[in-house]
Amino acid sequence: MPNGRQRRDDVALVEAAGLTRSFGTRRAVDQVSVTISAGECLALFGPNGAGKTTLLRLLAGLLRPTSGSARVDGVALPGGAAGRAAVGLISHQTMLYPALTALENVQFAAQLHGVPNANSAARAALGRLAIADRADTPVRALSRGMQQRVTVARALVHSPRVLLLDEPFTGLDDAGASTLAETLAELAREGAALLLVTHDVREGLALATHVAVMRRGAIALHEPRIASGEPDAFVRRYRETVAT
Amino acid sequence: MSTDLVTGEELRSDDIAPPADRGLVPPSFVAAALLIARKDFIVELRTRTALLAALALSLLSIVIFNFAWDPTAVAAIDLAPGLLWVIFTFSGLLGLHRAFGVEQDDRAMDALLGAPIPRTSIYAGKALGNLGLVLLVQLVSIPAALVVYNLEIARVILPLAGIALLAGIGLVAVGTLFGAMTTSTRASELLLPVLALPFFVPVVTAAAQATARLMAGRPVDETIGWLKLLAAYDLVFVVACAFAYTVVADE
Numbered sequence: 001m002p003n004g005r006q007r008r009d010d011v012a013l014v015e016a017a018g019l020t021r022s023f024g025t026r027r028a029v030d031q032v033s034v035t036i037s038a039g040e041c042l043a044l045f046g047p048n049g050a051g052k053t054t055l056l057r058l059l060a061g062l063l064r065p066t067s068g069s070a071r072v073d074g075v076a077l078p079g080g081a082a083g084r085a086a087v088g089l090i091s092h093q094t095m096l097y098p099a100l101t102a103l104e105n106v107q108f109a110a111q112l113h114g115v116p117n118a119n120s121a122a123r124a125a126l127g128r129l130a131i132a133d134r135a136d137t138p139v140r141a142l143s144r145g146m147q148q149r150v151t152v153a154r155a156l157v158h159s160p161r162v163l164l165l166d167e168p169f170t171g172l173d174d175a176g177a178s179t180l181a182e183t184l185a186e187l188a189r190e191g192a193a194l195l196l197v198t199h200d201v202r203e204g205l206a207l208a209t210h211v212a213v214m215r216r217g218a219i220a221l222h223e224p225r226i227a228s229g230e231p232d233a234f235v236r237r238y239r240e241t242v243a244t
Numbered sequence: 245m246s247t248d249l250v251t252g253e254e255l256r257s258d259d260i261a262p263p264a265d266r267g268l269v270p271p272s273f274v275a276a277a278l279l280i281a282r283k284d285f286i287v288e289l290r291t292r293t294a295l296l297a298a299l300a301l302s303l304l305s306i307v308i309f310n311f312a313w314d315p316t317a318v319a320a321i322d323l324a325p326g327l328l329w330v331i332f333t334f335s336g337l338l339g340l341h342r343a344f345g346v347e348q349d350d351r352a353m354d355a356l357l358g359a360p361i362p363r364t365s366i367y368a369g370k371a372l373g374n375l376g377l378v379l380l381v382q383l384v385s386i387p388a389a390l391v392v393y394n395l396e397i398a399r400v401i402l403p404l405a406g407i408a409l410l411a412g413i414g415l416v417a418v419g420t421l422f423g424a425m426t427t428s429t430r431a432s433e434l435l436l437p438v439l440a441l442p443f444f445v446p447v448v449t450a451a452a453q454a455t456a457r458l459m460a461g462r463p464v465d466e467t468i469g470w471l472k473l474l475a476a477y478d479l480v481f482v483v484a485c486a487f488a489y490t491v492v493a494d495e
Contacts, residue, residue: 057354060354060358061357061358062354062357062358064494078494081270081360081361081362082360084358084359084360085268085270085360087358089354089355089358091351091354092351093350093351093354094350094351095350095351095352095354095355096350096352097283097287097346097350097352098349098350099286099287099290099291099346100283100286100287100290104286108279108283109355109359111271111279112270112271112276112279112355112356112359112360112361113268113270113359113360114268114269114270114271114360115267115268116267116268116269138290154355158268
């Protein structure tokens with residue numbers, strides 16, 4: 001990746017303190033405090049409706065918190081353009097324009113983020129996801145898995161310091177999932193902070209340096225990956241945690 | 245992973261490079277707006293959803309109204325101005341609805357809102373794209389109306405273009421904001437006209453009055469008051485809607 005990003009451990013890139021977001025009387029995110037430093041990957045698990053996606057949208061600056069505070073790359077949210085510059089977001093949806101080609105979609109994202117030589121950067125990002133040969137294909141003509149690769153390329157094209165990933169493995173075949181996992185691990189080694197929301201425990205644990213479980217909007221479990229043990233053991237603890 | 249928050253001063257130390265140090269120079273307000281408008285233009289060229297629908301509605305309305313009234317009872321020159329602006333208003337609504345619709349299909353709006361650009365530039369880009377569509381519809385429809393209604397207005401074509409531009413800006417300024425507000429609602433196709441049409445009344449009235457005077461061969465001075473009203477409307481609503489959009493985008 002360009003821009004000479006270097007790993008700087010212990011630099012907190014994501015910090016949330018008492019972050020809360022309510023929709024009417026329902027608290028979708030309730031007093032969440034979490035810190036993710038450079039090079040760390042927090043895998044966030046939880047049942048449907050636990051507030052994981054809302055937390056990601058808060059950290060991406062797409063939602064205003066009802067209370068609490070958050071900083072991303074040192075900028076308090078909602079921090080305007082500066083705060084958003086550091087974030088790469090992958091959501092449930094592709095966030096692509098079906099009528100545009102894969103290259104046009106990624107190039108548009110690069111231009112919006114002010115990446116120099118947007119065309120080259122877009123081609124490089126597509127190459128990194130092993131989809132450069134489909135660069136000139138309209139997104140609507142790509143399979144769901146191929147679209148997901150373009151989505152990831154779009155999110156990575158500006159070399160974000162913070163990656164917020166909501167089910168990034170959706171629709172990917174084994175090769176695609178493997179490429180993405182390698183790419184994410186490489187980004188973490190380069191010093192990015194990753195927040196990975198997934199229902200796939202094995203994929204999440206494989207990448208994670210820390211794990212957390214959300215339940216009813218709150219963090220119910222938060223520990224270093226090393227304490228989580230084998231996936232089967234973690235699944236048992238996860239089920240106990242969300243059941244209580 | 246630490247659970248303690250570090251201070252802002254610590255975070256802004258040399259450990260964290262700002263975007264500029266990473267070689268990123270986010271586009272200015274104008275550049276971002278142009279990027280978005282250009283993207284919308286390309287998408288519209290390839291899908292032709294809004295433009296074709298707006299043109300079809302506009303041209304069909306012109307033809308249908310030609311057979312719907314008795315030209316010996318009411319002269320075309322008296323009826324055409326009001327008719328044209330009603331047609332432009334409704335055909336424009338089709339484009340206004342689609343402008344944010346393309347962002348909703350796969351939630352591309354999240355990527356726009358997540359980009360390090362001023363929120364007002366998203367509004368400006370969308371408004372610019374909408375204005376292009378409205379003007380394109382007028383560019384095709386006005387000559388069509390001249391032919392169908394047999395109007396002789398070659399001498400006032402330039403002032404008429406000025407009215408079209410001023411009125412187009414007013415319609416687009418308000419329509420773009422309401423398009424953004426309603427696009428994610430279930431009944432957006434119904435809500436947009438209901439919300440926007442009352443705000444369109446001053447624009448359509450002023451544009452129709454100014455157009456009628458021009459077509460009737462009245463002195464240009466008689467239209468100045470209406471043109472001032474259009475210009476004032478544009479100024480107020482472009483600024484107010486751009487500001488209001490930042491609130492809408494956050495919600």
